[in-house]
Amino acid sequence: MKAIRWLAMLMVVLMLVAAMPAMAEEEGIELTWVGAGWLQNNKAEKIIAKWNEIHPDIKVNYVDKGTLVDDAYKVNLDTMIASGETIDVTYLTYGDVYSRVLAGGALPLDEYIEAAGDDYEDMYGSMSTALLKYDGHIYGVPYAGNTFKVFYNKDMVAAAGVEIPETWSLEEFTEIAKKLTDEENGISGVTFPYGWQDIIYAPANLSGWEMVKYDEAGNPVPCFDDEIFKGVMKAAKDLADEYHVTPSLATIMAESINRRQTLMTHKAAMIVDGPYTLVWMQNYMFNDPGEGPIDFELGVADLPYATEDGKEVSYNTVAGAFYVPKTAKYPAEAYEFEKFLCDECPEESACYMPIFKGADMEAATKSFTEYVDANGEEHTEVYPLETAIAAVATPYESYIGKYNFDPSLSAYKSVLYNLFENNYALYLNGEMDLDTWCEMMQEMGAGEIANVG
Numbered sequence: 112m113k114a115i116r117w118l119a120m121l122m123v124v125l126m127l128v129a130a131m132p133a134m135a136e137e138e139g140i141e142l143t144w145v146g147a148g149w150l151q152n153n154k155a156e157k158i159i160a161k162w163n164e165i166h167p168d169i170k171v172n173y174v175d176k177g178t179l180v181d182d183a184y185k186v187n188l189d190t191m192i193a194s195g196e197t198i199d200v201t202y203l204t205y206g207d208v209y210s211r212v213l214a215g216g217a218l219p220l221d222e223y224i225e226a227a228g229d230d231y232e233d234m235y236g237s238m239s240t241a242l243l244k245y246d247g248h249i250y251g252v253p254y255a256g257n258t259f260k261v262f263y264n265k266d267m268v269a270a271a272g273v274e275i276p277e278t279w280s281l282e283e284f285t286e287i288a289k290k291l292t293d294e295e296n297g298i299s300g301v302t303f304p305y306g307w308q309d310i311i312y313a314p315a316n317l318s319g320w321e322m323v324k325y326d327e328a329g330n331p332v333p334c335f336d337d338e339i340f341k342g343v344m345k346a347a348k349d350l351a352d353e354y355h356v357t358p359s360l361a362t363i364m365a366e367s368i369n370r371r372q373t374l375m376t377h378k379a380a381m382i383v384d385g386p387y388t389l390v391w392m393q394n395y396m397f398n399d400p401g402e403g404p405i406d407f408e409l410g411v412a413d414l415p416y417a418t419e420d421g422k423e424v425s426y427n428t429v430a431g432a433f434y435v436p437k438t439a440k441y442p443a444e445a446y447e448f449e450k451f452l453c454d455e456c457p458e459e460s461a462c463y464m465p466i467f468k469g470a471d472m473e474a475a476t477k478s479f480t481e482y483v484d485a486n487g488e489e490h491t492e493v494y495p496l497e498t499a500i501a502a503v504a505t506p507y508e509s510y511i512g513k514y515n516f517d518p519s520l521s522a523y524k525s526v527l528y529n530l531f532e533n534n535y536a537l538y539l540n541g542e543m544d545l546d547t548w549c550e551m552m553q554e555m556g557a558g559e560i561a562n563v564g
Contacts, residue, residue, distance in 0.1 A: 139168045139169065139170060140168065140169045140170065140441050140444055141169075141170040141171070141172055142169065142170065142171045142172065142199040142200055142441055142444060142445055142448055143172050143174060143197050143198055143199050143200070143440075144171055144172065144173045144174065144199065144200040144201065144448070145174045145176055145188060145191065145198045145200070145201045146173065146174070146175060146176070146201060146202055147175065147176055147177035147178060147179055147180045147181075147184045148175075148177070148178050148179050148180070149173060149175065149460075150173075150175050151178075152461065154459060154460055154461060155173040155175075156173075157456075157459040158452055158456050158459045158460060159171045159173065161455070161456060161459060162448060162451055162452075165451075166447075169444055169447075169448070171200075171448060176188065180202075180203060180204065180207075185203070185207060188201060188203075189211075189216070191438075192216050192436045192437065192438050195438055196438060197438055197439070197440045198436045198438050198439065199435065199436075199439040199440060199441055199442070199444070199445035199448075200433060200435070200439075200445050200448055200449055201433065201434065201436060202254060202431055202432070202433045202434075203431060203432070203434070204430065204431045205242055205243075205253075205428070205429040205430065205431060205432055206521060206525065208243070208250065208251050208431075208432050208434050209242075209243075209245070209250075209518055209521050211434070211436075212245050212250045212251075212434075213245070213522075215437065216436060216437055217250050217251075217434045217435065217436060217437060218250075218434075218435045218436070218437055218439060218442050219248035219249065219250055220248075220249050220250060220251070220252075220435065220442075220446050221248050221249055223442060223443045223446040223447075224249060224446070226443065227446070227447065227450075229450075231249055233468070234454075234467060234468060234469070235252075235253050235466050235467060235468065236466065236468060236508070236509060236512060237508060237509070237511075237512025237513070237515075238427060238428065238429065238466075238508075238509035238511040238512040239253040239429060239432075239466060239512075240512065241511050241512050241515060241516050241517075241518065242428075242429045242511060242516065242518055243429065243432060243518075244518065245518060245519070250434055251432035251433060251434040252432055252433045252434070252446070252449040252450055252452075252453050253429045253431075253432045253453065253466040253467075254430075254431050254432055254433055254452070254453045254460075254462060254465070254466070255429075255430040255431050255462050255464055255465065255466065256427050256428060256429060256430055256464045256465070256466045256503075256505070257385060257386075257427070257428055257430045257464065258385065258386065258414075258425065258426050258427050258428075258464065258503060258505055259309075259310055259313050259383060259384070259385055259414045259426050260383075260384065260385070260386070260388075260411050260412065260413065260414060260501075260502060261275075261284070261301075261381055261382070261383055261411070261412040261413070261414065261415070262374060262381065262382050262383075262384055262388055262409060262410070262411055262502075263275060263374075263380055263381040263382075263409075263410045263411075263412065264374065264377065264380050264381075264407045264408075264409070264410070265407065265408040265409065265410040266407040266408060267291060267298075267377070267380040267407070268291065268380060268410065271290050271291050271380070272290075273287050273290050273291060275287065275410060275412045276412075277412075277413070278413060278416070278422055278423065279412070279413075279415045279416075280415055280416055280417075280422075281314055281343070281346045281415045281416070281417055282346075283415065284301075284415035285346065285349070285350065285354060285356070287300070287381075288300030288301045288350065288354070288356035288357070288380075288381065289354055289356055291356075291380035291381065292354075292355065292356045292380075294355060297378065298377070298378060298379065298380065299356060299357050299358060299373065299378065299379040299380070300356035300357065300379070300380055300381060301350065301356055301357045301379060301380065301381040301382065301383065302357055302358060302363075302368065302370040302373045302374070302378075302379040302381075302382045303347065303350050303351070303357040303370075303382075303383055304370050304382070304383055304384060305347070305351075305359070305360035305363055305539060306360070306363060306364070307384075308528075308531055308532050308535055310383055310384075311343070311344070311347050311535065312340060312343055312344070312531075313414055313426050314343050314346075314414065314415055314416055314417040314421065315337075315339045315340045315342075315343040315417050316426065316510045317414065317416045317417065317420075317421030317424045317425075317426060317510050318339050318416060318417045318418040318420045318421035318424075319339070319420055319421070319510070319513075319514045320334060320337055320339045320340050320343075320417075321334060321514070321516060321520070321524070322334055322335070322523075322524050322527040322528065322531070322556075323520050323523040323524050323527055323556075323560065324520070325517070325520070331520060331523045331560050332557065332560070333527055333552070333553055333556025333557055333559075333560060335549050335552035335553045335556055336549050336550070336553045339417055339418060340549075341545060341546075341549055342417060342418075343417050344538060344545060344549075345545055346417075347539070348538065348539055348545075351539075352541070357379075359539070359540075360536060360539045360540060361540050370382045370383075370384060371384065371388055371391050371392060371395070372395070375392060375395055375405060377407075383414070386463060386464060386502045386503045388502070389479045389494060389499065389502055390478070390479075392405065393479075393482045393490075393493060396490075396493070397482060397484035397485075397488070397490060398484055398485045401484075404490075404493070409494065409498055410498075411498060411501035411502050413425070413426075413506070414426045421510070423507045424507050424508060424509075424510050424513055425505035425506060425507040425508065425509050425510070426505070426509075426510060427505040427509035427510075427511070428509065428511060429466065430464075433449035433452065433453060434449075435449070453465065453466070453467055454467040454469065454470065457470055457471060457472075457474050457475035458471075458474040458475065458477050458478075461478055462475060463475050463476055463478055463479060463503055464503040472500050472503075472504075473496060473500075475503070476496065476499035476500055476502075476503065479493065479494050479499035479502065480492060480493055480494055480495075480496055480499050481493065522563050523559075523560050523563055526559040526560070526562070526563055527556050527559060527560070530552065530555055530556055530559055531552070534548075534551075534552065534555075
């Protein structure tokens with residue numbers, strides 16, 4: 112009798128175990144997406160609804176933990192992962208993703224990429240492969256990029272008899288700025304954004320310069336003594352001090368000059384800036400001061416390069432990426448959802464610069480061409496479609512992929528970036544000559560790298 116009872120119990124257990132997969136299949140999969148700010152304009156809701164039209168059996172539960180990705184949000188996220196809470200999908204800036212990869216908080220995606228039959232580099236470019244790979248493994252799906260462009264007043268350019276080339280050197284850029292400058296009437300050829308330090312040395316990036324590299328012995332060393340970098344710093348300073356085609360850093364700071372406003376008010380023919388310029392200008396046109404559409408045709412040109420090596424190289428970088436935390440319950444499905452979000456939802460997510468090569472750029476730049484002001488009034492054709500796309504287009508390979516930027520240098524680059532930010536005004540404001548300043552930066556940079564090590 113005992114044997115019969117034992118056999119009956121065993122059969123019940125086996126039946127329950129056999130039923131478990133069927134129960135899980137019946138209940139379906141539910142991904143947990145933790146984020147900040149995706150409730151704004153119902154972005155998460157729109158994305159999930161679009162996903163469920165194609166994948167009705169894979170639900171996505173969005174959990175909002177803040178209005179933006181700040182330090183408090185990142186601490187909260189890390190605490191959740193450290194305590195073992197299930198998080199399948201989340202987003203951070205590139206540097207923050209990489210920090211969590213190094214800390215062991217993210218899962219490699221290689222097996223899911225392979226299972227999906229995806230060619231990652233073909234989809235996202237060599238830049239993404241370079242930045243989101245660690246120890247031979249891919250760790251993220253790139254969501255948004257960033258670039259720098261020259262925005263200009265086509266009417267002022269035409270009146271000066273100037274033609275903006277498709278690609279131009281710093282020397283050509285300077286010569287054109289000279290022709291566009293009218294000091295008598297207070298018009299600058301360009302307002303150069305000295306306050307945005309990335310732009311100052313960006314032309315050097317196009318020619319292969321980075322703040323830090325490994326020497327022959329494999330040690331990280333700063334590169335502030337590099338001749339390409341020094342040439343770019345001199346060219347930036349000369350725009351104000353030698354040629355008087357832009358307000359200097361000191362003038363910009365003292366007079367609180369807004370570069371975008373100088374373009375809008377015909378005080379500058381050109382500005383160097385990022386694509387967010389178009390968003391800022393929309394607010395200027397329709398909200399504050401609300402003077403209506405701009406009264407000139409807006410042109411967009413690529414960033415000038417420092418040397419011939421940078422002639423057909425784009426300034427493009429990964430602004431942020433989705434990754435799969437180590438606590439994910441459904442990593443394969445999480446990868447598919449992240450890919451869907453980054454590739455298929457630029458309009459729903461309001462990502463005007465998707466990195467996915469096959470992205471619908473008309474949909475991505477819809478937020479540029481169509482705008483709803485603070486009073487709820489809709490404005491269409493704010494910018495021509497070709498202008499909107501030109502603001503985010505990167506026609507050539509990113510400098511990051513071309514020069515095979517090593518992401519293992521990111522921690523050193525971060526501290527050198529802060530060092531540059533705190534000290535570049537010493538040169539631009541004339542307190543130190545270029546060689547002395549570069550020697551100081553090289554010495555201080557070596558100390559900062561040693562502290563990281």
